[in-house]
Amino acid sequence: MTGRRRPYRWALWLALAVAAVVFVYPFVWLVSASLKPRSEVFDNALIPHDWAPENYATIWSAAPVLTWLLNSVVVAVAAAAAVTVSSAVVAFGFAYFRFPGRHALFGLVIGTMMLPGAVTVIPTYLIWNELGLAATQVPLWAGNLFGSAFYIFLIRQFFLGLPRELFEAARVDGAGYWRLFWRIAVPLCRPALIVSFVFELRASWSDLLKPLIYLRDPALFTMPRGMKAVLDQFGQAGEARWEVVLAGAVLTTVPMIVAFFLCQRYFVEGVATQGRKG
Template identity: 55%
Template sequence: MATTESSTPVSTAGQLVGLEAAGPQRSATRTPPQRAGGAGVGRRVATVVLWVLLVGFALLFLYPLVWLLAASLKPRGEVFDNKLIPDTVLWSNYVEVFDRLPLASWAVNSVAIAIIAALLVTFSSSLVAFGFAYFRFPGRKVLFGLVLATMMLPGAVTMVPQYLIWLKLGLVGTWVPLFGANLFGSAFYIFLQRQFFLGLPRELFEAARVDGASYFGLFRRIALPLSVPSLIIIFLFEFQASWNNLQAALIYLNAGSVEGFTVPLGISYAMTQFSPSAGGQGDYQYVMVASLLVTLPMLALFTFGQRYFVEGVATQGRKG
């Protein structure tokens, strides 16, 4: 019994001595918290640098819009002085512009043409894309390649033939040439929509066929409802393209009345009319007001469709 009692303190003391000896070694090897702290500082620095770059680029891209807003509030002689804060603020420019220019008529014309063009190309391109995505027929890939090859043709190559076609049809001077070609779809939009249709489960269409659905029923009841994000993308792209289309309006509408102009053609007309070389007084502040006002619809449209825009772009290339 005496031997057992005397051995317990000795072993305990030995353990304590061992722990004290191992203590400095263990504390010396505890470096992961320091490395983690250094990595955290690095991440914070990278985040700050990223935010600085993002804010810098945002200000860089916002500068033209801010300059346009400032120029629209200035009197005639101060429009191009590059001051972002005008010395004299004239809110009356936003009222007088409607007396000097038929801006409301231009906006109505542009909105109507852009909506018709966007709806036509969205439907026609989706219909063609569904055919390429669903049906299997000989020469499908070759035909699709020919459709994509049309994107390589410059617009200047087809400009004269298209004008001669519309001239023979007696439609020059009307709105039809500005959206008529959209009845046949667009190669770029056909490609985008086909990629989306390829990502849809084919079993849905096969089950609908078993239930007696027609091919057009598959397109109308299944394909279109499931592809709303991509349809909105096509609509937004074409609406913007039609809204900013100066070349077509200059070719087909320039000979008509001023009230029948679109927004880009009208602003171009205003720049010419207000030019001192054409007998004008240099009232470019009204041009700035008109340019700013016609920019707002596009900002509102993309703000409304931003969620669909991101979702549609993210899902376009899911399947090739």
């Protein structure tokens, strides 16, 4: 039996290796091109003939990259923390409490995922403008204080997988609902919370639309908004120095790769088990 399974195992490993190469190749090409001189950027060689690490010094001196990176960290962490906590609170309410119309209300929340984000751009901007915050970084993360349908669904699935007897025993001991949430539900569902945090961290880190709409001061730019300015200066409409643009793209991408590897164990566990109970 083992001998029969061996060819299938090798075929699976081969398929996974091919898929890994397909997914990794664009990033390897990006790093390679960012280390090439201007004349060799698009020669498709993965190993540069002539190395040009000064491309990183150029982008670092031509733009306030460190400021943009710090802005992105602040905005992304604030957005991820806000949506994780708010979504977890709502998800716990749907998972623990039994009330009439609970399923219909949950379906309505999930239905908001069908609403395109572009539909709410103008009214949302008008709200922030009335509050006097339209030219700040606050709109980039504060909207997440109201939760997200996708994360509510994901975290709720974890909460439903917890034995209800744990909560009932805590209630008998006098625990309040808030204590049930923080002391029982949250520690046991840490993988789902980390998955939500990492998902939103990546989404906020790579978001260009909101910074384009709200940010005017270069000192407040996030990395995607800053890279748009770099592209305007060094791209096709500017000096056509794509090696500098690609060096900036590498600086934008690497932090998310590091974040994924730091949270990989929880990330894989959360994605693999989020649908275990409905």
